[in-house]
Amino acid sequence: MDMQEDRITARLSAAAHHETKVTDGVSDAAQTATVRPNQPKELDMFADDDNDDMFAPEPTTGPKKEDGTQAVRVPEAKQLDRSLLDDWDDPEGYYRIILGELLDDRYHVQTNLGKGVFSAVVRAIDTTTNRTVAIKIIRTQESMYKAGMKEIEILQTLAEADPEDKKHIIRLERHFEHKGHLCMVFENLSINLREVLKKFGRDIGINIIAVRQYALQMFLGLTLLKKCEILHADLKPDNVLVNERRNQLKIADLGSAMSADENDVTDALVSRFYRAPEIMLGIKHDYAIDMWSIGCTLFELYTGKICFTGSTNNQMLKAILECRGKIPNRMLKRSEFWSQHFEPDGTFLSQEIDNVTRREVVRRMNITRTVPAKELKARLFASSKGLSPADAKELNLFADLLDKCLAVDPVRRITPTDALKHPFISRPGPVPPHNIR
Numbered sequence: 001m002d003m004q005e006d007r008i009t010a011r012l013s014a015a016a017h018h019e020t021k022v023t024d025g026v027s028d029a030a031q032t033a034t035v036r037p038n039q040p041k042e043l044d045m046f047a048d049d050d051n052d053d054m055f056a057p058e059p060t061t062g063p064k065k066e067d068g069t070q071a072v073r074v075p076e077a078k079q080l081d082r083s084l085l086d087d088w089d090d091p092e093g094y095y096r097i098i099l100g101e102l103l104d105d106r107y108h109v110q111t112n113l114g115k116g117v118f119s120a121v122v123r124a125i126d127t128t129t130n131r132t133v134a135i136k137i138i139r140t141q142e143s144m145y146k147a148g149m150k151e152i153e154i155l156q157t158l159a160e161a162d163p164e165d166k167k168h169i170i171r172l173e174r175h176f177e178h179k180g181h182l183c184m185v186f187e188n189l190s191i192n193l194r195e196v197l198k199k200f201g202r203d204i205g206i207n208i209i210a211v212r213q214y215a216l217q218m219f220l221g222l223t224l225l226k227k228c229e230i231l232h233a234d235l236k237p238d239n240v241l242v243n244e245r246r247n248q249l250k251i252a253d254l255g256s257a258m259s260a261d262e263n264d265v266t267d268a269l270v271s272r273f274y275r276a277p278e279i280m281l282g283i284k285h286d287y288a289i290d291m292w293s294i295g296c297t298l299f300e301l302y303t304g305k306i307c308f309t310g311s312t313n314n315q316m317l318k319a320i321l322e323c324r325g326k327i328p329n330r331m332l333k334r335s336e337f338w339s340q341h342f343e344p345d346g347t348f349l350s351q352e353i354d355n356v357t358r359r360e361v362v363r364r365m366n367i368t369r370t371v372p373a374k375e376l377k378a379r380l381f382a383s384s385k386g387l388s389p390a391d392a393k394e395l396n397l398f399a400d401l402l403d404k405c406l407a408v409d410p411v412r413r414i415t416p417t418d419a420l421k422h423p424f425i426s427r428p429g430p431v432p433p434h435n436i437r
């Protein structure tokens with residue numbers, strides 16, 4: 001089974017049997033780790049317009065409208081004549097997008113936003129409100145339909161608990177069916193944080209002022225998830241969308257989300273690079289898994305580099321041990337899978353591929369450090385040259401917060417409420433409007 005199939009099977013079984021979801025964790029994340037040049041560029045997240053605007057919408061040909069957006073030339077909105085078209089799905093069950101089609105007598109399809117594993121996403125104009133929306137058209141398989149219905153239920157719960165829409169979780173407006181496909185109508189947003197990093201941070205990371213704003217909003221999102229007793233279980237830069245001005249974000253893709261009591265032990269929950277150590281060790285997980293993923297995401301936003309990488313859970317654990325020190329014994333005692341990675345005396349068994357023979361070899365590593373290494377902070381400072389004392393103070397606060405988000409022991413990991421009180425987030429006064437790098 002390839003990784004994509006593995007991922008689909010897992011999400012579907014989670015929906016059908018209330019089991020947990022497996023994700024491949026590879027995505028295109030690996031492509032983003034590059035070296036920071038000496039001349040970084042500041043993210044002006046509050047700018048009204050940019051001359052070099054890499055965030056501008058796709059080139060359009062139509063005239064400017066009153067709201068400042070430009071009309072896109074697409075065919076007239078019309079109902080399709082079903083008799084002329086009976087193979088509206090591709091062989092993999094994705095709906096074939098037709099620009100100009102009118103969905104549900106209401107949504108005029110404008111742009112194809114691309115395919116995910118579970119759906120095709122389009123941007124459309126809601127002709128009843130004249131607003132732009134994003135519609136996720138789920139693949140035809142019945143199991144995917146069920147998974148979509150579970151996502152809808154969770155999104156509705158979250159929206160009811162946040163009537164004023166202040167907690168930065170994507171809003172589902174409604175859903176309908178179109179030619180056997182479940183269609184989910186979302187508020188329209190712009191690009192995701194992976195694309196922000198690629199297009200604006202140019203793989204070097206974005207400035208600390210923007211990171212702070214994004215962190216605050218993601219922590220607010222986590223407080224709502226916790227209040228509703230829901231785990232997102234797939235947080236990563238790809239699943240956080242920003243608005244056109246990039247000053248507001250929304251946590252999206254609740255397709256892997258689950259009730260917090262659905263915590264069957266599995267070592268494949270969450271995309272691998274963002275997967276908390278307790279998942280890999282087979283310890284019953286809780287809200288802390290989402291905080292770990294946010295910690296990894298924040299590190300990546302600031303440095304442009306993935307925090308922990310590994311092609312297997314074992315190599316992920318090695319990366320975490322090297323940076324964060326020994327796994328506490330009290331965790332190993334609760335671990336179902338410890339013997340896959342450790343000897344009884346706590347020696348780590350690193351399963352590596354030998355460079356010369358290309359055979360798998362097991363390297364014994366005796367990691368004894370109990371206090372988290374200074375490694376994390378050192379990595380943050382290494383990617384920030386020429387800091388003023390004030391900038392260094394700011395970065396120290398960020399390093400302290402990340403240290404708490406990435407506490408190896410989930411019991412000691414900071415909670416969303418406490419993260420909001422951390423001085424990096426909560427300190428009073430305006431943020432200095434200068435470039436920190």
Ligand SMILES: Nc1ncnc2c1ncn2[C@@H]1O[C@H](COP(=O)(O)OP(=O)(O)OP(=O)(O)O)[C@@H](O)[C@H]1O
Binds near residue numbers: 117187190253
């Ligand atoms: N509300 C939205 N506004 C703008 N773009 C969106 C919106 N929702 C989704 N998209 C775009 O569609 C992509 C896929 O969406 P999403 O991740 O929700 O779908 P999926 O089928 O579950 O995909 P995946 O394989 O990533 O799990 C997003 O990365 C984003 O680029």
